[in-house]
Amino acid sequence: MKVVVCVKQVPDTKGGVKFNPDGTLDRAAMLTIMNPDDKAGLEAALRLKDQYGAEVTVVTMGLPKAEEVLREAIAMGADKGILVTDRVLGGADTWATSQTLAGALRNLEYDLIITGRQAIDGDTAQVGPQISEHLGIPVISYAQKIEIDGDSVIVERQYDDRYHVLKAKMPCLITALAELNEPRYMTPGGIFDAYKAEITTWGRADLKDVEDSNLGLKGSPTQIAKASDKVRKGKGEKVTLDPSESVEYIMNKLKEKHVI
Amino acid sequence: MNLEEYKGVFVFAQQVDNKISGIALELIGEGKRLAEKLGESVTAVLVGSDVKGLADELAAYGADKVIVVDDPELKEYRTEPYAHALSSVINQYKPEILLVGATAIGRDLGPRVSARVHTGLTADCTSLEIGDFPINPIPGKEQKHNQLLMTRPAFGGNTIATIACPDFRPQMATVRPGVMQKLEKKEGAKAVIEEFNPGFTPNNKYVEIVNIVKNLTDTVDIMDAKILVSGGRGVGSPENFKILEDLAQAIGGTVSCSRAVVDAGWKSKDLQVGQTGKTVRPNVYFAIGISGAIQHLAGMEESDIIVAINKDETAPIFDVADYGIVGDLNKIVPALTEQIKAAVAAKN
Numbered sequence: 092m093k094v095v096v097c098v099k100q101v102p103d104t105k106g107g108v109k110f111n112p113d114g115t116l117d118r119a120a121m122l123t124i125m126n127p128d129d130k131a132g133l134e135a136a137l138r139l140k141d142q143y144g145a146e147v148t149v150v151t152m153g154l155p156k157a158e159e160v161l162r163e164a165i166a167m168g169a170d171k172g173i174l175v176t177d178r179v180l181g182g183a184d185t186w187a188t189s190q191t192l193a194g195a196l197r198n199l200e201y202d203l204i205i206t207g208r209q210a211i212d213g214d215t216a217q218v219g220p221q222i223s224e225h226l227g228i229p230v231i232s233y234a235q236k237i238e239i240d241g242d243s244v245i246v247e248r249q250y251d252d253r254y255h256v257l258k259a260k261m262p263c264l265i266t267a268l269a270e271l272n273e274p275r276y277m278t279p280g281g282i283f284d285a286y287k288a289e290i291t292t293w294g295r296a297d298l299k300d301v302e303d304s305n306l307g308l309k310g311s312p313t314q315i316a317k318a319s320d321k322v323r324k325g326k327g328e329k330v331t332l333d334p335s336e337s338v339e340y341i342m343n344k345l346k347e348k349h350v351i
Numbered sequence: 352m353n354l355e356e357y358k359g360v361f362v363f364a365q366q367v368d369n370k371i372s373g374i375a376l377e378l379i380g381e382g383k384r385l386a387e388k389l390g391e392s393v394t395a396v397l398v399g400s401d402v403k404g405l406a407d408e409l410a411a412y413g414a415d416k417v418i419v420v421d422d423p424e425l426k427e428y429r430t431e432p433y434a435h436a437l438s439s440v441i442n443q444y445k446p447e448i449l450l451v452g453a454t455a456i457g458r459d460l461g462p463r464v465s466a467r468v469h470t471g472l473t474a475d476c477t478s479l480e481i482g483d484f485p486i487n488p489i490p491g492k493e494q495k496h497n498q499l500l501m502t503r504p505a506f507g508g509n510t511i512a513t514i515a516c517p518d519f520r521p522q523m524a525t526v527r528p529g530v531m532q533k534l535e536k537k538e539g540a541k542a543v544i545e546e547f548n549p550g551f552t553p554n555n556k557y558v559e560i561v562n563i564v565k566n567l568t569d570t571v572d573i574m575d576a577k578i579l580v581s582g583g584r585g586v587g588s589p590e591n592f593k594i595l596e597d598l599a600q601a602i603g604g605t606v607s608c609s610r611a612v613v614d615a616g617w618k619s620k621d622l623q624v625g626q627t628g629k630t631v632r633p634n635v636y637f638a639i640g641i642s643g644a645i646q647h648l649a650g651m652e653e654s655d656i657i658v659a660i661n662k663d664e665t666a667p668i669f670d671v672a673d674y675g676i677v678g679d680l681n682k683i684v685p686a687l688t689e690q691i692k693a694a695v696a697a698k699n
Binding site: 227245254320330345351 | 428429431434454455456458459462463465466467469470471474475484485486500504505510511512513515516518519555556558559560562564566572578602620626627634635656657658660669670671672673675677678679683686687690691694698
């Protein structure tokens with residue numbers, strides 16, 4: 092069984108968020124991590140490796156620095172890392188990103204492709220389903236449980252007020268929720284392996300069956316008209332009163348605003 | 352692609368269990384507003400099995416036209432037959448704009464459809480406008496008019512971007528539930544109803560539904576609540592949420608919580624506010640014993656009025672609160688509940 096996991100290197104928002112004095116985000120001061128949903132997808136793949144001896148290949152698209160997340164994945168137990176990087180791929184929206192990754196995946200054999208549901212920097216949840224469309228395979232999004240049944244995969248797919256248990260013939264693409272599992276830590280031996288491991292690097296020429304017009308900034312149907320760091324809402328009032336005065340204060344505000 | 356061929360504003364009228372979802376009505380309201388600016392009409396696309404009877408409801412909320420794709424294969428949501436239905440409607444009717452709810456269904460359907468018809472898709476929009484692209488003229492670049500300008504937060508709400516899709520049609524957006532306004536219901540309003548069936552032949556992309564498990568809790572969806580009484584780790588114990596429930600009941604609100612509370616197993620995931628939970632914007636948000644991690648703020652800072660009660664005066668929640676009270680929630684909350692009960696009783 093062959094499993095390919097797509098991961099993304101993203102700026103860390105947890106704990107390490109830094110703001111400029113004007114309330115905007117200080118990106119330069121932030122660290123990078125493997126996107127949490129993707130990490131859950133990787134853990135799901137590694138469990139299939141533990142259980143069925145699946146071969147796990149990790150693919151990422153990004154700057155050369157994104158090699159770091161591939162080494163982290165290998166240190167966790169992945170077999171192989173592929174970095175897709177090329178100047179012409181920069182500025183891609185989700186259409187061009189999914190075209191790029193589909194072009195890379197066409198070079199690989201796979202029974203399952205696992206992506207995270209969404210990345211914490213873009214929050215779109217679009218790339219996984221779009222890859223599946225380009226490859227002509229079924230997609231099951233929002234997976235909260237994954238099992239293998241012969242040549243099929245059985246997945247619990249989360250909705251707002253319910254979940255569906257879905258069965259799809261492989262090959263199939265699954266997008267994983269961070270709730271799927273608790274990702275394992277890197278092992279000392281794994282870190283040693285990861286340090287030595289050779290990372291395969293692919294550029295534009297290595298992408299299969301993709302036209303230039305579908306890649307990078309020029310191949311992106313969506314274009315940014317305006318972007319700004321959000322100026323956060325200003326502070327309101329803060330009071331320190333004894334309990335009965337506090338209650339009176341809240342009551343007055345609620346009445347003033349016609350809540351009660 | 353001849354862009355001129357594409358006309359009108361279409362919305363995907365999501366239904367679940369043959370009940371129209373609130374987002375469908377919100378999209379019709381917003382679609383109508385955009386359509387008026389373009390001198391066009393708004394069309395609802397209703398996809399399901401045995402759903403034709405729901406068309407009148409869409410008309411009552413402002414749909415000028417309803418395209419009904421009705422087929423037994425569409426009984427429960429599955430990606431492939433729904434993607435086939437919606438992309439076939441696009442190819443047949445050529446809408447200029449297509450809006451889909453950013454729900455667990457729409458965020459799966461939207462990308463699959465946009466990839467199939469080769470157009471752009473902007474995720475999770477919170478504001479839509481018709482305008483020029485580029486917004487300001489750039490020498491040597493054509494400025495296109497009457498474009499859909501789609502605004503969305505990214506990075507957990509820390510940045511906002513406005514996106515256009517100038518060279519492809521339809522201009523597609525998924526729209527965050529609870530943000531757009533539905534129109535007032537007009538009983539008896541009629542829409543042009545058209546049935547369309549592109550034919551459904553199962554292939555490798557059809558998945559089998561083995562089982563459907565519904566959550567048995569019949570609580571109000573926190574995204575629909577006008578008042579939320581939200582608790583964090585500072586509440587102290589699952590039992591102590593009782594004081595929040597009492598407050599919620601007195602003021603006509605719903606209880607929600609922070610991630611820490613879900614992680615501790617005190618409350619279920621469907622009540623979680625924040626980046627990995629739900630985004631809410633009620634009229635009033637009580638943050639009780641919630642410190643206000645950035646991921647939490649991202650899910651609630653758009654609330655109209657934020658009241659925070661926390662014993663730690665340095666808690667980040669006070670940075671977004673309109674009214675912050677530094678104090679002991681165990682003393683303040685029960686007393687507040689009593690005062691509200693008295694005020695409500697006096698009113699009636």
